[in-house]
Amino acid sequence: MKKVYCKPESMTDIEHKYCPGCGHGLVHRLVAEVIDELGVRERTIGIAPVGCAVFAYDYWNFDVTEAPHGRPPAVATGIKRVLPDRIVFTYQGDGDLAAIGMAETVHAANRGENITVIFINNAIYGMTTGQMAPTTLLGMKTTTTPFGRDKNLAGYPIKVCELLATLAGTAYLERCAVNNVKNIINTKKAIKKAFEMQKENKGYSLIEVLSQCPPNWGLSLKESLKFVQEDMTKQFPLGVIKDIYA
Amino acid sequence: MKPKESMPKIVIYEQKCKGCELCVITCPKKNLRLGQKINKKGYHYIEIVDLEKCNSCGLCYQVCPDVAIEIWKDK
Ligand SMILES: Cc1ncc(C[n+]2csc(CCOP(=O)(O)OP(=O)(O)O)c2C)c(N)n1
Ligand code: SF4
Ligand code: SF4
Ligand code: SF4
Numbered sequence: 001m002k003k004v005y006c007k008p009e010s011m012t013d014i015e016h017k018y019c020p021g022c023g024h025g026l027v028h029r030l031v032a033e034v035i036d037e038l039g040v041r042e043r044t045i046g047i048a049p050v051g052c053a054v055f056a057y058d059y060w061n062f063d064v065t066e067a068p069h070g071r072p073p074a075v076a077t078g079i080k081r082v083l084p085d086r087i088v089f090t091y092q093g094d095g096d097l098a099a100i101g102m103a104e105t106v107h108a109a110n111r112g113e114n115i116t117v118i119f120i121n122n123a124i125y126g127m128t129t130g131q132m133a134p135t136t137l138l139g140m141k142t143t144t145t146p147f148g149r150d151k152n153l154a155g156y157p158i159k160v161c162e163l164l165a166t167l168a169g170t171a172y173l174e175r176c177a178v179n180n181v182k183n184i185i186n187t188k189k190a191i192k193k194a195f196e197m198q199k200e201n202k203g204y205s206l207i208e209v210l211s212q213c214p215p216n217w218g219l220s221l222k223e224s225l226k227f228v229q230e231d232m233t234k235q236f237p238l239g240v241i242k243d244i245y246a
Numbered sequence: 247m248k249p250k251e252s253m254p255k256i257v258i259y260e261q262k263c264k265g266c267e268l269c270v271i272t273c274p275k276k277n278l279r280l281g282q283k284i285n286k287k288g289y290h291y292i293e294i295v296d297l298e299k300c301n302s303c304g305l306c307y308q309v310c311p312d313v314a315i316e317i318w319k320d321k
Contacts (some may be wrong), residue, residue, distance in 0.1 A: 005307035005317040016312060020266035020289065025311030111249050181272060221266055 008032040010041050016060045023211025024053050024120060026178045030059060030188045031091070031118060034195055036053040037145050044087040045079055047072040051093035052126040070101020073108035076115045087198055089116040095125040098134040098158050105160075109204050112169030117206040119160060122213040123232065130216035134158040141218070161208050161241035171203035173241040177210040179228040183221045183238070202245065210236060247306040251291035255318055261312050262314035263291035269315060279308060 007013075007107075007125040010032035014127060018023045035041050041062050048056035050069035057064035067075040072090035080088040087181060097105050097119050108115065124142055125131040135157050139148040161173040176187035187209055194205035210232045212224040219227060240246070263285065270278045277284060277300055281293040291314075294300060302319040 001318045001320060003316060004302060004319045005304040005315070007313045007316070011313060013260055015287075018311065019310075020264035022311055025313075026309075029311070029313055121257055123299055184308055221268070221273065 010035040010044075010061050012059060012061045016059055017055060018052060019215050021212060021214055021224070023122065023131045023178045023209065023213070024050070026184060027091075027118060027120060027187070027209050027211065028053075028056065028059050030178075030184070030191055031089075032186060034192045035062065035087070036089075037192065038195055039197070040087045042200070043085060044089070045083070046081070046115055047075050047088070047090040049092040050098040050127075051096050053093065053120065054127070056091055057138040065095075068097050070099070071104055072096070073101070073104040073113070073115070073117065076085070076117075077108055077111070077113050080113060080115050084114070087116075089118060089195070089198075091118045092120065094119070094123065094133040094135040094160075095123045095128075095131075098160055102134075106164070106167070109164045109206070110167045110169045112171070113207075114198055114201055114203055114241050116191075116198050117230065118191065119206055119208045120211045120212045121160070121208050121232075121236065122216075123157075124213055124216045126216055127215050132170070135160070135236075137231060142216075157235055161206065161238060164206060165242040169204055169240060170206070171245070172197055172225075172243050173208075174206075174243075175208040175210070175236055175238050177233065177238060177242060179210070179212060179225040179229050186238075197245075208236070210238075218226055255297060255302050255316070256294055256306070257314070257316040258292060258294070259314045260291040261285050261287070262312050263289060263293055264312055264314075265289040266311065267292070268309040268311065272305050272309045274303065274305065277302070 044062045131144045149164040174190040177183040214224040280307045
């Protein structure tokens with residue numbers, strides 16, 4: 001008898017505080033599996049966000065620091081420039097990355113920093129109980145858009161990958177999801193490719209992951225998986241958005 | 247924990263499980279279900295229906311956000 005699937009070494013034994021079925025737990029595990037497979041656990045540094053993933057440093061078994069709301073790309077820039085042999089990545093939600101941290105996001109990408117960004121797009125502010133995010137879909141009800149997001153009042157959902165694709169500094173941008181086995185496996189492949197590129201000094205990469213947040217969407221988990229599949233992917237199509245080496 | 251020889255396959259860490267049922271809806275053999283018992287976190291946790299039917303495919307592990315499942319296989 002041999003263990004074929006088990007907790008990666010890059011995860012601790014601490015139990016996540018996430019809601020049942022939350023995509024954060026899945027992406028944490030995928031990142032950990034990739035770091036194990038690449039054998040870089042001892043030289044990886046993660047930067048956790050503000051948001052539901054604020055305790056990521058408890059769950060990962062490698063060095064993780066924590067940056068105030070939206071600033072992980074700036075902190076990652078500093079760490080990577082001082083310690084260029086480390087694998088440096090940020091892990092950020094859509095409120096963190098695309099609202100308060102949009103300036104840091106865009107400028108780190110535009111400078112072409114050799115870092116990896118793992119971007120959890122759940123179309124909402126999770127931790128603070130469901131306010132509109134820049135990625136909230138039109139018509140979607142949140143606590144700050146109780147009648148649904150109205151483009152005349154709140155503008156349109158931001159497509160982060162497509163936006164960053166216009167910048168000459170970005171090398172690899174892919175959008176994935178974790179709503180079923182096939183998409184989970186693809187997400188892992190994309191994360192692995194991003195970390196491999198960083199190892200080879202190939203520049204800035206961002207993996208956007210469409211991620212279910214059932215409690216704040218007011219949906220059951222099954223309905224949430226369907227919402228990702230049918231509604232979110234219409235606004236945010238899956239696939240490689242940019243790969244300068246392809 | 248190591249499953250008994252001849253009883254391979256799957257170990258469920260019941261204290262980690264949150265009863266989300268992602269594994270239940272994913273198992274191609276419909277071989278997992280939510281149990282009656284409740285863990286320390288207050289969640290019903292999953293149990294295996296028939297150990298013999300499990301083929302160690304690992305799909306339940308793949309979809310588990312809480313790493314509450316471990317899969318073993320004959321060499
Ligand atoms: C400077 C600052 N502004 C606002 C907040 C409040 N705040 C905490 S989490 C959060 C939203 C997080 O949403 P998101 O980044 O989408 O992550 P999620 O919780 O959905 O994973 C906000 C606004 C804060 N902690 N610090
Ligand atoms: S509120 Fe949403 S993002 Fe936060 S832990 Fe719960 S499901 Fe996950
Ligand atoms: S390993 Fe496969 S067959 Fe066995 S319980 Fe998990 S999903 Fe079902
Ligand atoms: S996927 Fe994991 S947490 Fe969810 S019910 Fe199955 S074992 Fe429990």
